[in-house]
Amino acid sequence: MSDLNDHEKEIVQTIKEFLMKIGTENNILKGNLLKKEVKDFLINNPNAFLLGLISDQSVKAEIAWSLPYHLKERIGTFDFQKIVHLYDETKLEQVIKSKPALHRYPSRMAVYLLSAIKDILEKYNGNAENIWKNKTAAEVVKKLEEFKGISHKKASLGALILTRDLDINILDKQNIDIAYDTHIKKIFKRVGLVDDSTEENVLNSARKLNPDFPGELTTAFWTIGREYCYASNPACLLCPLNNLCEKNMEDEDIEGVKVR
Ligand code: SF4
Structure with missing residues (x-):
């Protein structure tokens, strides 16, 4: 000081x-903004956490972070292999924009989310936890920024929530x-x-x-x-x-x- x-x-x-x-x-995962079932899904499913983070723009946080849970409810699966097999960007956009819409920008979100799902399958062995497991904050932020739709702001927010709400051991908080x-x-x-x-x-x-x-x-x-x-x-x-x-x-x- x-x-x-x-x-x-x-x-x-x-x-x-x-x-x-x-x-x-x-706090997104420890506070009162989200319903319990939504929070539990985000806490227990790293892939849902990543999609929630990507959705966190241009809408209230509670709407953005609820998107993965509602997406799973609408399409009946959260298996990324099945999703890339069954959905292209146009079909995913239709799911997101069906009333009540899950996001203000369904087209953009469909592009971002499908891109992230493919990246997770191809680069992270199907599990988003591999983005942050045993990594420094600097590495986590850099890796998150590589995803389409994740800015420095979102990457910083992601690293914050990981260490603050999920107790992921990140030492270089600076x-x-x-x-x-x-x-x-x-x-x-x-x-x-x-x-x-x-x-x-x-x-x-x-x-x-x-x-x-x-x-x-x-x-x-x-x-x-x-x-x-x-x-x-x-x-x-x-x-x-x-x-x-x-x-x-x-x-x-x-x-x-x-x-x-
Ligand atoms: S302008 Fe904003 S930050 Fe300043 S006192 Fe008012 S509410 Fe607080």
């Missing part, structure tokens, strides 16, 4: 206190970045941690704030983004960063003029 200015130190302290307060409630997304980007700028919220700036700021494990900050910022820091009309009065935020909207009257 010695390289941090006072503002950064207070933010780290507040975020860590907030993390303690929320505990595991918003190589797990914060999972940069719209919530995190917005808050880093609003609280004044970065002037320009590019991915590089936010990742570097998080590495500076929590060098031993930057990704540890993800859940706290993500929760603040979901529950308080809306794009418009954020609930600043309730936000744990209220006293530290440069953009605290409570500072403004209804016409946007500063009143204090």
